[in-house]
Amino acid sequence: MSVKKFIRERFFPHIWCQGCGHGIVLNAMLRALSALGISKNEIVVVSGIGCSARISGYVDFHTLHTLHGRALAFATGVKMSLPGLNVIVPMGDGDALAIGGNHFIHAARRNIDMTAIVMNNRIYGMTGGQFSPLTGYGMKATTAPYKNIDHDFDIAELSRAAGASYVARTTTYHVQQLTEMIKEAILHDGFSVVEVLSQCPTNFGRRNKMGGAVEMMESYKSLTTPIGSKAKQENPALIERGVFVQRELPEYCSEYNAIIEKLKKGTEK
Amino acid sequence: MAKFTYKAHDIQQEWCKGCGICVHFCPKKVLELNEKNKVFVAHPDKCIACRMCEFRCPDLAIEVIVEKNNDP
Numbered sequence: 001m002s003v004k005k006f007i008r009e010r011f012f013p014h015i016w017c018q019g020c021g022h023g024i025v026l027n028a029m030l031r032a033l034s035a036l037g038i039s040k041n042e043i044v045v046v047s048g049i050g051c052s053a054r055i056s057g058y059v060d061f062h063t064l065h066t067l068h069g070r071a072l073a074f075a076t077g078v079k080m081s082l083p084g085l086n087v088i089v090p091m092g093d094g095d096a097l098a099i100g101g102n103h104f105i106h107a108a109r110r111n112i113d114m115t116a117i118v119m120n121n122r123i124y125g126m127t128g129g130q131f132s133p134l135t136g137y138g139m140k141a142t143t144a145p146y147k148n149i150d151h152d153f154d155i156a157e158l159s160r161a162a163g164a165s166y167v168a169r170t171t172t173y174h175v176q177q178l179t180e181m182i183k184e185a186i187l188h189d190g191f192s193v194v195e196v197l198s199q200c201p202t203n204f205g206r207r208n209k210m211g212g213a214v215e216m217m218e219s220y221k222s223l224t225t226p227i228g229s230k231a232k233q234e235n236p237a238l239i240e241r242g243v244f245v246q247r248e249l250p251e252y253c254s255e256y257n258a259i260i261e262k263l264k265k266g267t268e269k
Numbered sequence: 270m271a272k273f274t275y276k277a278h279d280i281q282q283e284w285c286k287g288c289g290i291c292v293h294f295c296p297k298k299v300l301e302l303n304e305k306n307k308v309f310v311a312h313p314d315k316c317i318a319c320r321m322c323e324f325r326c327p328d329l330a331i332e333v334i335v336e337k338n339n340d341p
Contacts, residue, residue, distance in 0.1 A: 002332055012284055013328060019288030023327025031324070175324040213327075214293040 003030035019213025021172040021198030032182035046075040052092035052119040069100025072107040083253040087114040094132035108162035112252035115185045121200035129203035155195040165190035167245040171197040171220035273335035275318040282307045284330040291322035
């Protein structure tokens with residue numbers, strides 16, 4: 001099963017650094033779409049700004065490369081006008097939760113049917129390694145040379161509280177789980193969030209002495225554990241991965257459509 | 270009997286950036302990097318067609334060509 005039918009080959013090799021996790025997310029996303037068998041014409045990929053947002057240029061679907069943090073707002077417009085489309089929004093951690101933090105929580109609150117893939121590399125990679133809201137306490141960045149004193153978000157807990165109806169987390173090491181989660185998220189009727197821990201060896205790993213891409217992916221194996229595992233009880237520092245939330249809630253576009261239908265009947269009388 | 274039989278690796282070397290993810294995580298150590306830091310198939314006879322190199326390649330440079338086995 002080749003994923004080449006889904007990419008714009010003329011833009012390859014891509015601009016991401018050697019060993020960048022975003023390429024693995026792209027790979028998994030294309031495999032998920034290929035397995036679902038959705039027509040290229042029914043997929044819209046909307047992205048903002050940042051390394052992760054470059055994804056929209058590489059895929060051969062309908063794509064929108066929009067403003068920093070505002071991808072979800074544009075995606076909401078697309079989905080409201082043509083609710084039949086499958087809208088996928090790949091975002092970075094800063095794009096989704098700093099610049100686009102408000103768009104993120106309100107898209108989740110509305111439960112509009114789209115898939116937000118948050119590639120969490122814990123840094124602003126493209127602009128040179130400034131700390132993001134996901135960098136975490138005690139880590140180094142160009143703008144935190146004496147270590148960061150900000151605490152990070154828990155994307156899964158934030159999304160759950162904001163009202164997302166599907167929330168999952170995995171890493172670039174666990175590629176098969178990642179593909180399955182993206183598939184589930186696309187099929188889910190409502191706002192879906194898939195957080196992917198994605199390595200930035202150039203601007204995060206190197207500055208924090210975590211080694212290269214391979215060592216960072218090895219750490220995903222040892223620092224994460226399935227939800228509710230015994231290992232998590234013994235070592236609370238482990239990061240849980242799996243599906244946190246999967247619930248049925250009224251979807252925004254269908255609710256809106258129901259109002260239109262109701263008012264149409266009202267005026268006919 | 271395994272589900273798939275290995276046929277070949279289709280490697281697009283000009284897309285490979287030599288990160289070594291495929292080399293490191295290959296369970297059978299089939300792949301290696303050459304002097305130009307590009308991946309090549311060093312031991313094709315050891316490949317079990319799990320395709321993890323293909324799934325984990327950030328550069329979409331690897332495709333493992335496999336043949337589906339018929340059920341016995």
